Amino acid sequence: MQKQTYSLVLRQEREADQVKKQCKMCGKVTIFTDTTIKRHNANGKSIYQFAIYKCPKNHTWNKKLDTYKSFSEHVDPETLIPTEFDSIKENEKIIFVELVDLDVIECKVMVVEGSFRLDQALASQIEGLSRNEIVQKIKKGSILLNNGLVKPSQKISLHDTILIHLK
Ligand SMILES: [Zn+2]
Numbered sequence: 001m002q003k004q005t006y007s008l009v010l011r012q013e014r015e016a017d018q019v020k021k022q023c024k025m026c027g028k029v030t031i032f033t034d035t036t037i038k039r040h041n042a043n044g045k046s047i048y049q050f051a052i053y054k055c056p057k058n059h060t061w062n063k064k065l066d067t068y069k070s071f072s073e074h075v076d077p078e079t080l081i082p083t084e085f086d087s088i089k090e091n092e093k094i095i096f097v098e099l100v101d102l103d104v105i106e107c108k109v110m111v112v113e114g115s116f117r118l119d120q121a122l123a124s125q126i127e128g129l130s131r132n133e134i135v136q137k138i139k140k141g142s143i144l145l146n147n148g149l150v151k152p153s154q155k156i157s158l159h160d161t162i163l164i165h166l167k
Pocket residue numbers: 023024025026027030055056057058059
């Protein structure tokens with residue numbers, strides 16, 4: 001059986017936005033701008049994700065974005081991407097027509113920033129398969145999440161494995 005493994009990096013595109021709030025250091029309400037730099041803090045079994053905002057005087061404010069479970073403590077998910085996988089980054093896609101000889105595509109979810117439905121995430125990451133085709137495959141069981149049948153609207157979590165059977 002011909003299988004290709006990819007690691008999926010799912011990031012929701014975010015505009016650099018601004019937030020008006022009290023700066024404790026400045027002692028007044030000011031405009032905080034998103035630096036688009038993000039950091040992860042591990043606390044027990046959860047990883048907290050923050051966006052770093054700065055006021056005009058460079059005081060930082062960490063805006064909590066998301067919390068997700070970690071299978072081990074103090075792990076930055078970015079460091080978990082095994083090098084033998086093809087990593088799908090932003091603006092990069094799995095090209096479906098190049099995969100005709102394959103039986104199975106395996107996608108390991110290495111980074112999830114934001115909320116992603118299975119069908120939408122795959123449609124955005126795979127070129128040559130429409131969202132509708134993906135929905136049909138999920139319903140037929142040709143696409144499995146963690147080896148199980150799921151709904152197309154199922155939310156994707158960190159470390160999920162998606163199997164796409166092509167034949
Ligand atoms: Zn300030």
